[in-house]
Structures are given as structure tokens and as C-alpha cells.
């Protein structure tokens with residue numbers, strides 16, 4: 591399984607309501623993207639600062655997204671897809687900043703996730 595995690599910041603001046611509506615639309619659109627097994631976007635609801643280790647201040651983050659792909663072949667299909675391109679065009683309308691992370695498991699899990 592390939593998993594990509596994204597920190598999302600909304601554009602300057604966009605309301606919370608509009609950002610939430612665009613996130614919902616983006617979620618709907620994700621279901622038609624070839625090669626993409628699953629997409630999830632979650633709004634940041636709170637940012638607790640009372641951490642038990644030093645606080646890591648990374649600036650404003652409005653949402654966290656994640657994409658799942660079965661394997662490298664599926665990821666290639668995704669990258670080459672016109673539907674994916676259209677999805678990214680919608681992304682440009684409401685994602686002001688994006689920080690991607692490709693993640694990997696610490697140990698092999700039954701699901702391979």
C-alpha cells in the first residue's frame with residue numbers, strides 16, 4: 591500500500607464555510623479518480639498545545655488529507671489520469687498551501703497499510 595499524507599492550508603481570505611464546502615466537493619470528486627483506492631480529508635478541529643514533549647509549531651494547517659493506492663502500478667495510473675488532473679484543478683481553487691508526505695509503515699501489517 592502507498593499512502594500519501596497532506597497538510598492543507600486554505601487560501602488567504604477564504605471563509606471556513608467555503609473551505610469546508612470545497613473539501614466536501616473534493617472528497618466527492620475523488621471517488622472517480624482512477625488508481626486512487628481511497629481519499630480522506632479531515633478538517634483541523636483543534637490544535638492542542640499542551641504536549642508532553644516540546645511543541646512543534648508548524649504554522650497554520652486547516653485540513654489533513656490522505657490518499658491510498660494499492661501499489662506503484664495504481665499510483666502510475668493515477669498520475670497519468672485526466673480525471674486526476676481535473677481533480678487537481680479543483681484542488682487549486684481551495685488549497686492555498688500543500689505539504690505532502692509519503693509515509694511507510696513501521697512494521698508489516700496484515701493489510702499492508
Ligand code: 3ML
Nearest residue numbers: 596655677678680681682
Ligand atoms: C494531492 C492531493 C491532496 C489533497 O488533499 O487533494 C489531492 C489533490 C489536490 O491536490 O487537488
